[in-house]
């Protein structure tokens with residue numbers, strides 16, 4: 001913590017290091033006592049994002065809230081931005097050059113940290129908490145390292161501000177033991193922390209708040225099935241305002257496939273991925289090139305949409321699928337041509353609805369809303385339509401017109417359909433940065 005008193009209306013920089021992007025928003029803390037709800041505790045000043053970090057050229061967007069009306073966010077393609085650190089410095093330079101906001105007014109930098117292990121509460125970054133996050137990097141290989149590199153840069157370039165970590169895993173703390181446990185030796189599981197943690201928690205927490213506000217229902221009375229579909233994709237069953245289950249597990253590679261991630265596979269697939277791996281038991285010397293870490297890297301960075309189609313951009317997959325018609329292949333060889341676009345799309349829909357069916361039953365059929373979010377969930381009307389069509393058998397019905405227009409809407413929550421017994425289908429523009437900033441503004445101990 002800085003040694004001086006923290007100005008009560010100081011600025012909060014909220015940084016979200018995703019697997020393919022760095023999203024940064026700057027807020028001013030308002031008078032929290034006078035605020036009517038948690039939505040009023042901060043005022044947005046700047047919104048920025050750098051996307052495509054792992055598939056250059058990256059693309060940069062920057063928007064001053066004061067210029068929002070009638071002006072598109074400034075967007076440009078960037079060369080030389082190939083990691084989260086350079087992206088962060090680029091943002092800081094741009095902030096200095098394009099606005100009158102002084103860096104020195106930033107008093108807290110909130111960092112989204114994907115894996116917090118057994119840390120649940122937000123924590124100020126010092127050598128101990130830094131090491132804790134570092135030790136968990138193997139369990140979130142595309143994320144924790146990136147967040148740590150941004151923390152180092154923030155501490156170096158904003159020495160008066162404190163860095164605070166907010167964990168994706170915290171929201172899933174409520175998952176019951178029998179749901180979070182794997183059927184392995186419980187002693188080993190306990191000693192090594194091998195269980196389902198679940199991720200995208202800051203997004204789910206934000207969406208829960210936004211949907212509660214939209215439906216005018218208390219969070220604790222809400223049952224939701226929420227899909228966060230971005231470069232990393234997951235789905236969460238929320239019962240009475242708490243996470244009951246989610247599709248990611250010990251690490252973010254499990255569950256739904258993503259831009260470069262396989263999603264759920266038979267665990268033995270790792271050992272059968274190459275011919276050599278198959279021969280391990282016959283000739284142990286063959287095992288030399290088949291380390292599990294290498295297999296983990298393949299499942300994290302060389303799988304998903306990139307492996308199936310050659311692009312990690314789901315928007316392009318949808319576009320190409322439409323251009324090449326509705327052709328569906330019927331055996332593996334068919335998927336090498338233009339049918340690969342539809343394979344990727346159909347495979348994603350299949351995995352999403354498999355989890356959805358399971359969560360519907362686990363929520364006893366009492367679902368207030370199906371909610372789409374994340375880059376794909378917010379932007380792809382085609383994906384939403386395909387998923388909701390599958391959910392017609394459980395009473396959900398799409399409003400085609402509302403669905404077609406939803407991606408262009410500015411508001412946080414938009415309705416795109418109904419359920420016969422009053423449940424609804426929503427699109428929620430998620431905002432992990434706002435979730436962190438609100439929590440930071442309301443935590444009095446950070447403002448003494």
Ligand SMILES: Nc1ncnc2c1ncn2[C@@H]1O[C@H](COP(=O)(O)OP(=O)(O)O)[C@@H](O)[C@H]1O
Nearest residue numbers: 018020021230231232313314315375376379380
């Ligand atoms: N128009 C679109 N249709 C479908 N998918 C899209 C569209 N635009 C962007 N996307 C997808 O959204 C993803 C980014 O989602 P986002 O949640 O912002 O990512 P991150 O996981 O990095 O936070 C991109 O990788 C791309 O696949």
Ligand SMILES: CC(=O)OP(=O)(O)O
Nearest residue numbers: 018019199230232252
């Ligand atoms: C947990 C995770 O996959 O996050 P993101 O989608 O931001 O990469």
Ligand SMILES: [Mg+2]
Nearest residue numbers: 018019230231
């Ligand atoms: Mg994200």
